[in-house]
Amino acid sequence: SYELTQPPSVSVSPGQTASITCSGDKLGDKYACWYQQRPGQSPVLVIYQDNKRPSGVPERFSGSNSGNTATLTISGTQAMDEADYYCQAWDSSTVVFGGGTKLTVL
Amino acid sequence: EVQLVESGGGLAQPGGSLRLSCVASGFTFSNQNMNWVRQAPGKGLEWVSYISSSSNTIYYADSVKGRFTISRDNAKNSLYLQMNSLRDEDTAVYYCARDFMPGGIWSGYGLGYWGQGTLVTVSS
Numbered sequence: 001s002y003e004l005t006q007p008p009s010v011s012v013s014p015g016q017t018a019s020i021t022c023s024g025d026k027l028g029d030k031y032a033c034w035y036q037q038r039p040g041q042s043p044v045l046v047i048y049q050d051n052k053r054p055s056g057v058p059e060r061f062s063g064s065n066s067g068n069t070a071t072l073t074i075s076g077t078q079a080m081d082e083a084d085y086y087c088q089a090w091d092s093s094t095v096v097f098g099g100g101t102k103l104t105v106l
Numbered sequence: 107e108v109q110l111v112e113s114g115g116g117l118a119q120p121g122g123s124l125r126l127s128c129v130a131s132g133f134t135f136s137n138q139n140m141n142w143v144r145q146a147p148g149k150g151l152e153w154v155s156y157i158s159s160s161s162n163t164i165y166y167a168d169s170v171k172g173r174f175t176i177s178r179d180n181a182k183n184s185l186y187l188q189m190n191s192l193r194d195e196d197t198a199v200y201y202c203a204r205d206f207m208p209g210g211i212w213s214g215y216g217l218g219y220w221g222q223g224t225l226v227t228v229s230s
Contacts, residue, residue, distance in 0.1 A: 033217075
């Protein structure tokens with residue numbers, strides 16, 4: 001079965017740029033999505049089709065996908081961005097999620 | 107405003123059954139594909155099942171295949187998950203989630219709308 005691998009944790013200082021990676025075999029040949037989940041809340045879609053932002057998602061969120069790696073980038077990270085982030089792709093009639101990355105803003 | 111409201115969670119014994127429901131509002135339910143996603147306590151997201159708008163296409167995760175059944179009633183704006191032969195590892199919050207846009211989640215649109223979730227606990 002297809003697997004997506006994310007680092008368990010990433011730390012960033014307020015105002016700096018955070019990058020969260022998601023690795024999978026030939027992931028660049030698929031579409032990647034990203035979700036933000038704050039503690040006690042439901043997930044929120046922040047990036048779809050590799051690099052598109054749904055309405056209402058701040059411009060500081062961006063995405064890319066090439067080769068075996070998709071990356072979520074948060075520019076000018078704010079305290080409110082502290083959350084778990086999950087990548088997601090579609091493979092062989094299944095939705096696959098990465099294991100999640102806890103972003104700490106300190 | 108899109109709203110998805112799950113219900114039906116609770117305590118079940120191993121080997122038992124539960125039926126989850128999700129009532130949708132704020133959009134034309136019969137035009138949208140739907141999914142169930144679960145999250146075990148303190149763990150990550152795990153996709154469970156997908157059903158197309160007309161129920162013609164259904165997919166399941168290997169972990170639930172043969173035990174869970176997804177269905178929908180477009181007249182009632184409702185999505186269901188019948189869970190049989192429950193196991194301890196099925197303990198999780200179960201979310202109802204809608205494709206962000208028509209065209210299929212395989213088109214990269216993702217799951218754009220989520221309910222608040224309903225907790226299923228499997229324990230003796």
